[in-house]
Amino acid sequence: MTLARIGVFVCHCGENISATVDCAKVAAEAAKLPGVAHSVDYKYMCSDPGQQLIQSAIREKGLTGVVVAACSPRMHEPTFRRACAEAGLNPFLCEMANIREHCSWVHEKGEATTAKALDIVRTLVAKVKKGKPLQPIQVPVTKTALVLGGGIAGIQASLDIANAGHRVILVEKEPSIGGHMAQLSETFPTLDCSQCILTPRMVEVAQHPNITLYSYSELEGLEGFIGNFKARIRRKARGLDETLCTGCGLCTQKCPTRRIPSEFDAGLGLRPAIYVPFPQAVPNKPVIDRDHCTYFLKGKCRLCEKVCPTQAIRFDQEDEIVEAEVGAVVLATGFDIKHGDFFPEYGYGRFQDVIDGLQFERLASASGPTLGEIRRPSDGKVPETVVFVACAGSRDPAKGIEYCSKICCMYTAKHAMLYKHKVHQGKPFVFYMDIRAGGKMYEEFVRRAMEEDGVQYVRGRVSRIYERGGKLVVKGADTLLGARPLEIEADLVVLATAAVANAGAEDLAQKLHVSYDAHAFFAEAHPKLRPVETNTAGIFLAGACQAPKDIPDSVSQASGAAAKVAALFSRSELVREPLVAVVDRQAPPVYSSCVGCFLCQGACPYQAIEKEEIRNRDGGLIKTVAKVNPGLCQGCGTCVALCRTKSIDIQGYSHEQVYAEVLALLNRGEGDA
Amino acid sequence: MPEFRPRIVAFVCNWCTYAGADLTGTSRMKYSPQVSIIRFPCTGRIDFMLLLKAFANGADGIIVSGCHPNDCHYSSGNFHARRRWIVFRALLDFLGIDVRRIQFSWVSAAEGAKWARLVNETAERIHGLGPFTDYHRLRGMGVE
Numbered sequence: 001m002t003l004a005r006i007g008v009f010v011c012h013c014g015e016n017i018s019a020t021v022d023c024a025k026v027a028a029e030a031a032k033l034p035g036v037a038h039s040v041d042y043k044y045m046c047s048d049p050g051q052q053l054i055q056s057a058i059r060e061k062g063l064t065g066v067v068v069a070a071c072s073p074r075m076h077e078p079t080f081r082r083a084c085a086e087a088g089l090n091p092f093l094c095e096m097a098n099i100r101e102h103c104s105w106v107h108e109k110g111e112a113t114t115a116k117a118l119d120i121v122r123t124l125v126a127k128v129k130k131g132k133p134l135q136p137i138q139v140p141v142t143k144t145a146l147v148l149g150g151g152i153a154g155i156q157a158s159l160d161i162a163n164a165g166h167r168v169i170l171v172e173k174e175p176s177i178g179g180h181m182a183q184l185s186e187t188f189p190t191l192d193c194s195q196c197i198l199t200p201r202m203v204e205v206a207q208h209p210n211i212t213l214y215s216y217s218e219l220e221g222l223e224g225f226i227g228n229f230k231a232r233i234r235r236k237a238r239g240l241d242e243t244l245c246t247g248c249g250l251c252t253q254k255c256p257t258r259r260i261p262s263e264f265d266a267g268l269g270l271r272p273a274i275y276v277p278f279p280q281a282v283p284n285k286p287v288i289d290r291d292h293c294t295y296f297l298k299g300k301c302r303l304c305e306k307v308c309p310t311q312a313i314r315f316d317q318e319d320e321i322v323e324a325e326v327g328a329v330v331l332a333t334g335f336d337i338k339h340g341d342f343f344p345e346y347g348y349g350r351f352q353d354v355i356d357g358l359q360f361e362r363l364a365s366a367s368g369p370t371l372g373e374i375r376r377p378s379d380g381k382v383p384e385t386v387v388f389v390a391c392a393g394s395r396d397p398a399k400g401i402e403y404c405s406k407i408c409c410m411y412t413a414k415h416a417m418l419y420k421h422k423v424h425q426g427k428p429f430v431f432y433m434d435i436r437a438g439g440k441m442y443e444e445f446v447r448r449a450m451e452e453d454g455v456q457y458v459r460g461r462v463s464r465i466y467e468r469g470g471k472l473v474v475k476g477a478d479t480l481l482g483a484r485p486l487e488i489e490a491d492l493v494v495l496a497t498a499a500v501a502n503a504g505a506e507d508l509a510q511k512l513h514v515s516y517d518a519h520a521f522f523a524e525a526h527p528k529l530r531p532v533e534t535n536t537a538g539i540f541l542a543g544a545c546q547a548p549k550d551i552p553d554s555v556s557q558a559s560g561a562a563a564k565v566a567a568l569f570s571r572s573e574l575v576r577e578p579l580v581a582v583v584d585r586q587a588p589p590v591y592s593s594c595v596g597c598f599l600c601q602g603a604c605p606y607q608a609i610e611k612e613e614i615r616n617r618d619g620g621l622i623k624t625v626a627k628v629n630p631g632l633c634q635g636c637g638t639c640v641a642l643c644r645t646k647s648i649d650i651q652g653y654s655h656e657q658v659y660a661e662v663l664a665l666l667n668r669g670e671g672d673a
Numbered sequence: 674m675p676e677f678r679p680r681i682v683a684f685v686c687n688w689c690t691y692a693g694a695d696l697t698g699t700s701r702m703k704y705s706p707q708v709s710i711i712r713f714p715c716t717g718r719i720d721f722m723l724l725l726k727a728f729a730n731g732a733d734g735i736i737v738s739g740c741h742p743n744d745c746h747y748s749s750g751n752f753h754a755r756r757r758w759i760v761f762r763a764l765l766d767f768l769g770i771d772v773r774r775i776q777f778s779w780v781s782a783a784e785g786a787k788w789a790r791l792v793n794e795t796a797e798r799i800h801g802l803g804p805f806t807d808y809h810r811l812r813g814m815g816v817e
Contacts, residue, residue: 072695073712098710101698106789107706112678116706123711510743515689517783535688535782536746579714603717605748636747637718641757653714661711662723665682666731 004035004129007063008121009054010099011045011070017100020109021117026069026099030121035129037061045070046079054080055087063089065128069097069121090133092578092652097124119665126664130656134578137630141227142327143569144169148219148508151179152551153543153558154332155201160562161330162210166569169324170205171233172215174263176281177202179334183264185364185372186418187551188410189445195280195367202282215283220321222512223606225634226538227327227574237317239274239288244312247284251304251313252276260292262369266359268377269369274304278367288315328538328565331522332558333508335544338393338401338497346392346465346495352378353472354465354493356392357411364418374422376492383426383491386419387474388412389462390432393498401498403519406548408496409436413446415494416455429456429488431476439550458486465493499548514539521547532560540564579652580633581608581640583626594625594647600639601626608632609639679733679799681708683792684723686716686750689740689781696785704789705796708736715739717750721761724775725768728808734774734799736791741779751779769807773798 008030012018023041031039038061044050045068057063066089068080073096081091099117107113143166147158150172158168170177181187182202184194205211220232255272262271264278271277273293276286294301295315305313337356341349348354353376355363366372376383390412394405409432416428435457437443449455460483462476471489478484501520509516514534515523522545525533532540542558543549549557568574584593591614601609612627626648628639637650649655685691691712697704713719716739724735737758745751758777765772776795780788 072698074692074695098695101695102710103706105698105701106704108703112706116709119709123709513744513746513748515692515744515782523783535692603749603753605750634747636715636750637713638715638747638750638753641718641720642753650714650718653718655720658711658713658723659726662682662727663730665709665711666680666727 004065005037005061005063006035006065006067006125006128007054007057007061008036008039008125009045009050009057009066009068009070010039010041010121011050011068012041012043013070013100013104014044017070017104020104020107020113021099022114025114026117026121029118030069030125033122033125036125037063046076051080051083054083058084058087058089064093065089065131066094067097067121067124067128068094069099069117069124071100072096072098072102092134093128093131095124095128095131097121119667122667123661123665126660127657130654130660132651132654134651136575137578137580138573139227139576139631141569141572141574142229142325143167143572144324144326145328145330145565145569146171146229146231146324146326147330147332149179149332149334149543149545150174150177150205150213150215151332151334151543151554152181152198152201153334153554154179154330155205156555156558157330157332157542157562157565158205158211159201159208160559161565162208164562164566164569166210166566168211169231169233169326170211170213171217171219172213173218174277175216175238175285175287176277176283177205177213177215178278178280178282180358181551182278182280183266183358183365184361185366185368186414188414189439189441191414191417193366199280199282202280206282213283214322216287219508219511222329226576227568229326229329229538231324231326231329233322233324235320235322237319238285239290239314239317240286240312241314242283242285244310245285246310247276247286248309249276249286250307250309252286254303254307256301256303257292257294260289265362265369266356268359268362288313328540328568329512330540330542330558330561330565331508331512331514331534331545332542332561333502333505333545335499335548336502338500342393342399342497343495345463346389346493347467347472348495348497351465351467351472351493352376353383353491354495356495356497357408357415360415360494364415364422372422374419374492381491382423385427385429385488385490386416386492386494387462387472387488387490388416388428388430388494388496389474390430390496391461392495394496395433399498401500401519403548404436405496405499406436407499407550410439410442410445410550412494412496413437413449413455417449417453420453420455427456429458429490431458431460431462431474433459433461439552460486499544501545505545512536512539521545532557532564538568577635577652578630579635579650580630581628581635581637581648581650583628584647584649591622592625592647593645595645596624596626597644598626599642599644600648603638603642605636605638606632606634608634677800677804679707679796679804680731681734681736681792681795681799682727682732683708683710683736683738684713684716684719685710685736685780686739686746687712687714688746689744689779690738690788692782693780693784693788696782697788700785702785702789704792707796708792715745715747715750716754717745717747719754719757721757724761725808728770728774728805733802733805734776734795736776736778736795738776738778738780738791741781744781771802773802774805
């Protein structure tokens, strides 16, 4: 074995590290560690001259390992490993000592902080000394993307990936794609009709030769890893043969069960039991709602079957599971808004005329239940006074939602304007906390609502809404007039309720192994620099499933995610880190210290452990031992901790390495052990 | 007598707690410098014998932290760690280790503040318990 010649490179990170850690001292002390042949500090290790410093030291001093004491390996490990590889050192013999995120940024300036930085460096030096050169694993890439969610984000991502020449499977849980955008009346800040700009895209998706659309379907499970996922998709039974159905709509016209609140109309309109959510639905094929269909409830009716001119109705249809191999996944599952009894003080759910923003969108939409006339739900009257309440639930730690829902300031201004445009003599009021109108033409749009359309903005929060003489009394305060109490008698109240993650977001995240935040929004890999990637390689984010977002932001992120997918699909093979488990193999007569208990096999979440039979020259069985399939192994190491004979080890986190780390951290040299 | 500065070793998984501790740094939250992190791919990788080895070599306290249940990057590694912890915990009394010296927790990649709090609370508790010397005599007796 050659003697270790480790290089230690201590970064100041400008002042990010050097403000609290004495970098020169760390470098000087590290130089005294056994096996360290070279140790320097420098202002910016990640800069070109910094990397060259490392590369020339590797060449000139013949280094056998490198420790870069700088930021988190999650930040710059690839940078330094690439630099080392260019200089001829195996990249897996380069480790990062995280003295920024885990030290300089979290401790005050002082000796203890410098001492801890040195502890961390010593730990990683010990690890590198026990490291082995590893070869990356090549894996093939399946050039098909799975897009989950058919709202505007999913549609945009699908079209971009498909137009780049790759296949896309788009899965939408509702009977039609379109998402929330299809429900909107007009869009800020231009007031162009939402459906008019959306439906051509929906049709494009349906007709694109590279896109397979599974509507009314949900993801059952996902296995595998970047480039090589296996998805199981549940195609829920529509109750009809899609290949025969022409979408003529006769069944939906004749269905006798007609008084079901329409999800698309946010409960304000009604639909039959066999229905298409809205006229421009893609695909334009109905679904039988089995919870309401007379045949499924009482065993007779089957009227739709009788009137169907192509005999497409299938009452006995069952859910179908489709399996698909995909190389990347785009999560675009969108958001929901807060419903129900979340606002008891506002009487939401109790008073018919206290509605939410999506319901107002349906009232204002030409395709909505009132055909675009603003009529209140209780008696159909045109409201003379409408109060819009912004931040209903958002920015309210007492309600558990501290974040800003981002879209409400703008859509509330839009709602007030639409109301004023449709009811000229009407009086719109907006209660707000702050107006957040950052965005191109956004501030101008809000000013237009105030100045041209005469919307009354009141800065203050609403404390209560109650009924008095057929009116809704909105009690609030005007904080710009010395918190003067204010009561407005309204005919209709619209709450800009908080945008929240979809109900199934947490389950889905767990199926996909992606991280999510306390509010079940999916977590991006880095809040600034990797906003469309998740921490799980090959899974990307688009739209409001990551955080509340408006349409332009959702579309940009979707195109960003699509670009990432296209880049991934630009090669037919990708390189994976070889941080996988290996089972001991040695010379006869032992062959392997594995005793063949196969505890590891049961614990492996990836079915990566196989049985290998070791035979003698005559074909006689000597023993059966475990073997790891490196293509399937993801390197979790559960098998390693489980193995009774320590016969299985994981590259990059080997027994020797972690033990050396523990000893080094506690300042016990190898000789001490 | 010099002031007692506990040595606490944190065994954390790469995907949740290591990233959570990174977030603590990015958010510039402060915590006790007596804790240092050793990174593992997953808490499922942690052989609990390593905890004993850490004690035998001078650790006063230990933190083991990974992804929350159901959030494991590798599906089930954290469940293996939890099971191992339950069995291991039952042995601590026999081994003469105060269970309060080991903090088993979940810290997600989004819980930077929780990591700072966890470290500070653990450091304070270990400080109160005083140095752990019982195991040092085991060095050279086969435990390492």
